[in-house]
Amino acid sequence: xxxLGIETSCDETxxxxxxxxxxxxxxxxYSQIIHQKYGGVVPELASREHIKRLVGVVDESLTRAGQQLxxxxxxxxxxxxxxVGALLVGLTFAKSLAQAANKxxxxxxxxxxxIFSNYLESPxxxxxxxxxxxxxxHSSLFHVRAxxxxxxxxxxxxDAPGEAFDKVAKILGLSxxxxxxxxxxxxxxxxxxFRFPRATMGKDSYEFSFSGLKTAVALYIKDKAPEFIRxxxxxxxxxxxxxxxxxxxxxxxxxxxxxxxERLSISGGVxxxxxxxxxxxxxxxxxxVFKPSPLLCTDNxxxxxxxxxxHLERGERSPLNLNAVPYLQL
Amino acid sequence: xxxxxxSEKDTFDFGHDFASRLSAxxxxxxxxxxxxxxxxxxxxxxxxxxCLVEAHxxxxxxxxxxxxxxxxxxxxxYRIENDLDEIGWTDLIDSGRVVIVEWAExxxxxxxxxxxxxxxxxxxxxxxxIRIEQIxxxxx
Numbered sequence: 001x002x003x004l005g006i007e008t009s010c011d012e013t014x015x016x017x018x019x020x021x022x023x024x025x026x027x028x029x030y031s032q033i034i035h036q037k038y039g040g041v042v043p044e045l046a047s048r049e050h051i052k053r054l055v056g057v058v059d060e061s062l063t064r065a066g067q068q069l070x071x072x073x074x075x076x077x078x079x080x081x082x083x084v085g086a087l088l089v090g091l092t093f094a095k096s097l098a099q100a101a102n103k104x105x106x107x108x109x110x111x112x113x114x115i116f117s118n119y120l121e122s123p124x125x126x127x128x129x130x131x132x133x134x135x136x137x138h139s140s141l142f143h144v145r146a147x148x149x150x151x152x153x154x155x156x157x158x159d160a161p162g163e164a165f166d167k168v169a170k171i172l173g174l175s176x177x178x179x180x181x182x183x184x185x186x187x188x189x190x191x192x193x194f195r196f197p198r199a200t201m202g203k204d205s206y207e208f209s210f211s212g213l214k215t216a217v218a219l220y221i222k223d224k225a226p227e228f229i230r231x232x233x234x235x236x237x238x239x240x241x242x243x244x245x246x247x248x249x250x251x252x253x254x255x256x257x258x259x260x261x262e263r264l265s266i267s268g269g270v271x272x273x274x275x276x277x278x279x280x281x282x283x284x285x286x287x288x289v290f291k292p293s294p295l296l297c298t299d300n301x302x303x304x305x306x307x308x309x310x311h312l313e314r315g316e317r318s319p320l321n322l323n324a325v326p327y328l329q330l
Numbered sequence: 331x332x333x334x335x336x337s338e339k340d341t342f343d344f345g346h347d348f349a350s351r352l353s354a355x356x357x358x359x360x361x362x363x364x365x366x367x368x369x370x371x372x373x374x375x376x377x378x379x380x381c382l383v384e385a386h387x388x389x390x391x392x393x394x395x396x397x398x399x400x401x402x403x404x405x406x407x408y409r410i411e412n413d414l415d416e417i418g419w420t421d422l423i424d425s426g427r428v429v430i431v432e433w434a435e436x437x438x439x440x441x442x443x444x445x446x447x448x449x450x451x452x453x454x455x456x457x458x459x460i461r462i463e464q465i466x467x468x469x470x
Contacts, residue, residue, distance in 0.1 A: 010391075037409070038392065038409045038410060038413070038416075039408065039409040040388075040389055040390055040391065040392045040406065040408075040409065041390060041391050041392060042392050042393075042413075042416055042417050043391060043392065043393045043417070043418075044393075044416060044417055044418040045416055045417075083391060084395070136390050137390055137391070157384075158369065158370075158373075158386060158387070159386070159387050159389075160390070162390065163387055163389050163390045166389055166390060167364060167387075167389055170364065170389075170408070171364055211338075211369065211370070211387070212338070214364065214365060215364075215365030218363065218364050218365035219365065219452070219455060222452075326395070327382075327383045327397070
């Protein structure tokens with residue numbers, strides 16, 4: 001089945017063409033650069049950018065895949081969670097296209113999409129497994145009992161890890177987005193320079209909290225001289241990064257052990273972090289860890305097409321009155 | 331109104347209590363450094379207002395909108411300053427919602443005359459001073 005996937009939940013305008021189950025023919029992502037100067041995503045601007053870019057991005061995906069719109073056999077689109085205006089652009093476009101061209105249509109949960117990024121690259125990533133989805137806006141741990149059957153084990157009570165990276169980058173005067181900036185600054189730093197707190201949220205909890213960690217960094221540098229911070233920037237970044245990754249890796253591995261599962265999937269933008277990838281592998285001890293390549297970690301439509309293809313092939317369809325759901329849960 | 335908070339939970343509870351004084355179209359400006367408790371206070375406030383989702387930091391999205399009995403707009407102006415139009419400021423603050431703005435000082439002259447200002451100061455690792463002022467400026 002030839003699937004067109006569309007993703008506009010935040011600041012990436014993306015389209016992909018895929019033959020089920022996992023042959024990716026084109027994966028086009030336009031990252032909106034307009035938000036850079038604000039140090040965050042401006043919802044109003046994101047919607048306007050999606051409107052400007054989406055048609056071109058979809059055209060480009062068809063061209064790169066060497067396909068015509070008439071060849072497409074199903075359309076999959078993100079309908080939540082995300083920014084309501086941004087979601088509506090992709091969703092309305094996809095619904096209109098499905099109706100006009102008379103194609104099967106399905107709305108996909110963005111978080112399910114992130115889990116499917118490993119389905120796309122690793123056929124061995126078979127349920128049951130544990131999935132850690134970590135990004136700028138999300139941080140959740142799932143027990144994937146089967147494709148399409150997810151049990152939430154825990155999520156963040158406050159900030160997502162990507163947000164913690166952004167805030168700490170802000171505190172330390174580094175650029176946006178904070179994840180790559182801190183990872184770079186942390187190179188050659190000593191991760192044991194200072195031990196920032198790890199919020200465990202109770203012994204058996206799979207919940208996360210990153211707000212206190214951000215506050216701890218703010219308090220730590222508050223009474224330090226600017227020269228000290230400059231001199232130890234790499235150490236502070238490495239120590240902070242160590243704390244975030246430690247919490248994520250610890251909970252993900254614990255979930256695998258508790259549920260006696262041998263496979264762990266990590267995905268989402270923060271899954272690009274080298275230290276996190278490394279740490280999860282170090283602690284895996286027999287657990288097979290699946291990590292998407294960087295292009296499939298950040299928001300993309302290939303994962304939406306993959307999840308959409310899976311659901312469409314089972315005969316599932318969404319009604320054409322499907323609405324955007326900004327706080328959609330999985 | 332002045333209170334010393336001894337924990338994040340205290341700050342949350344203060345926000346929760348304060349919600350009973352609010353109704354649609356109220357504007358609350360929050361002032362204080364990162365980690366001072368603005369988001370924790372907002373979480374409590376939104377819980378008190380009956381929001382259907384947990385409030386979370388708008389650092390990443392700049393504008394969060396929470397559905398509920400009264401819809402709540404939660405804005406972070408940290409890096410916005412002269413670009414209020416770009417985030418749809420006029421529509422956002424005049425919409426029948428409760429509006430909560432972190433780093434409200436960045437809005438300068440665009441701040442509504444009638445509002446609540448909430449100031450957060452870090453005393454030490456756990457303690458915060460939180461002060462609420464009601465501003466009623468009738469254009470004089």
